[in-house]
Amino acid sequence: xxxxxxxxRAYAATTRLLSTELQAEHGLTVNDYEALYVLGRAEGRRMKxxxxxxxxxxxxxxxxxxxxxLEDAGLVERVACPTDLRVSYAQLxxxxxxxxxxxxxxxxxSVRALFAEHFSEAEMEHLxxxxxxxxxxxxxxxxxxxx
Amino acid sequence: xxxxxxxxRAYAATTRLLSTELQAEHGLTVNDYEALYVLGRAEGRRMKxxxxxxxxxxxxxxxxxxxxxLEDAGLVERVACPTDLRVSYAQLxxxxxxxxxxxxxxxxxSVRALFAEHFSEAEMEHLxxxxxxxxxxxxxxxxxxxx
DNA sequence: GACATTCCATTGACTCCGCAAGTATTGTCA
DNA sequence: TGACAATACTTGCGGAGTCAATGGAATGTC
Numbered sequence: 001x002x003x004x005x006x007x008x009r010a011y012a013a014t015t016r017l018l019s020t021e022l023q024a025e026h027g028l029t030v031n032d033y034e035a036l037y038v039l040g041r042a043e044g045r046r047m048k049x050x051x052x053x054x055x056x057x058x059x060x061x062x063x064x065x066x067x068x069x070l071e072d073a074g075l076v077e078r079v080a081c082p083t084d085l086r087v088s089y090a091q092l093x094x095x096x097x098x099x100x101x102x103x104x105x106x107x108x109x110s111v112r113a114l115f116a117e118h119f120s121e122a123e124m125e126h127l128x129x130x131x132x133x134x135x136x137x138x139x140x141x142x143x144x145x146x147x
Numbered sequence: 148x149x150x151x152x153x154x155x156r157a158y159a160a161t162t163r164l165l166s167t168e169l170q171a172e173h174g175l176t177v178n179d180y181e182a183l184y185v186l187g188r189a190e191g192r193r194m195k196x197x198x199x200x201x202x203x204x205x206x207x208x209x210x211x212x213x214x215x216x217l218e219d220a221g222l223v224e225r226v227a228c229p230t231d232l233r234v235s236y237a238q239l240x241x242x243x244x245x246x247x248x249x250x251x252x253x254x255x256x257s258v259r260a261l262f263a264e265h266f267s268e269a270e271m272e273h274l275x276x277x278x279x280x281x282x283x284x285x286x287x288x289x290x291x292x293x294x
Numbered sequence: 295g296a297c298a299t300t301c302c303a304t305t306g307a308c309t310c311c312g313c314a315a316g317t318a319t320t321g322t323c324a
Numbered sequence: 325t326g327a328c329a330a331t332a333c334t335t336g337c338g339g340a341g342t343c344a345a346t347g348g349a350a351t352g353t354c
Contacts, residue, residue: 003271004161004258006278006285008177011158012204013283014151016342029310030155050332057159062311064334086319086332111151118280124150127277131153133265136160138153163312176340197302209341211304216340233302233349 014114021110026103027073031056033107035066036075036100039092046079046091054139075099161261168257173250174220178203180254182213183222183247186239193226193238201286222246 019030028036038055039047047055053063067090070076075096079089092100115124132138166177175183185202186194194202200210214237217223222243226236239247262271279285 001255001258001262001271001275003262003266003275003278004165005181006275007154007158007161008181009204009284010278010281011154014154014281016204017282018151031310034152034155048332057156057163059312060333061313061335065309065311084320084332088333108148111148114281115148115150118282119150119277123277124148127274128148128150128153130266130270130274130277131150131157134157134161134261135164135265137156178340195302206342207303208305208343212339212341231302231350235303 017114018107018110022103022107025106026099028099028103031058031066032070033100033103035070035090036092036096036103039076039090040097040100044091045097046089048081048087049090050087052090057136070096164261165254165257169250169254172253173246175246175250178205178213179217180247180250182217182237183239183243183250186223186237187244187247191238192244193236195228195234196237197234199237204283217243 015030022028022030022033026033034056035052038052039045049063049067050060052058052067053060056063056066058066067076067078070090071078075093077091077093079091081087081089119127162177169175169177169180173180181203182199185199186192196210196214197207199205199214200207203210203213205213214223214225217237218225222240224238224240226238228234228236266274
């Protein structure tokens, strides 16, 4: 089916493009960015790791590894939960917030540029709506980059 | 932008689902399947590796590795080109064609099921059309699984 | 006919991420 | 209370794919 194969290709193509750019300009992967973004909008700029894994559609181990990198870069801190010793929050640091701010600007512009080149506002809306119907896609929504 | 973040999530979600199934039933990844499929419809069931990398949106090295697996499994053969010693064709074997046949049935059904559950025919068409506008998505088209 | 250039393909080192297994903590129910 | 399940997270291993570097072959230029 065309829709399916195109979804594969669309992902591959756009990801490659945007990821390369984000990497070159800020040293972040797409998922790094999404993680910072999600944390930035979260209550107290922190979030349980499990929560994060649901938002990003990653497995818990994926989240651990993702945060490893962000922690090493000082963008995210590990904060223990006082009431439940099992959980540890991922908390955006000031550096992380600054990084997010810095990256947002260019990244959002790139995304907009890429999509606006091929779609009208209404079509983007429609595309988002359609994709949102697939299972699990619009879980904890409000999602991606500012605007 | 919602459309972008949902594209990411849609890919992650659907891929995970369908890939797991394909893996369990036939030991193929999604890209393995796409490769077999593309080869199956190619002139003489063979294709230059560069060509394949364009169709699958993989880098040449990605193709080399992908075919490595398929060759080990006896689904694809390496055939030299007489007129240009640089190129080597990937040629679908009879076993490969059989495997494709076997996998197609279930896989196509799964894909259809997944999409049909959430979209009407017209919506799928529309979705495919929208995704196809993104750069590089509808290159060498006719694309995916029988239908 | 020698040279640089370009193209096809492969390899090694790396990243990202999923799976399965393991640990630590919490909750439940006898 | 103590046993057992469930939850949150981490870790070892492996697969898949990228990039950069390489080698071999074809092409264009003088």
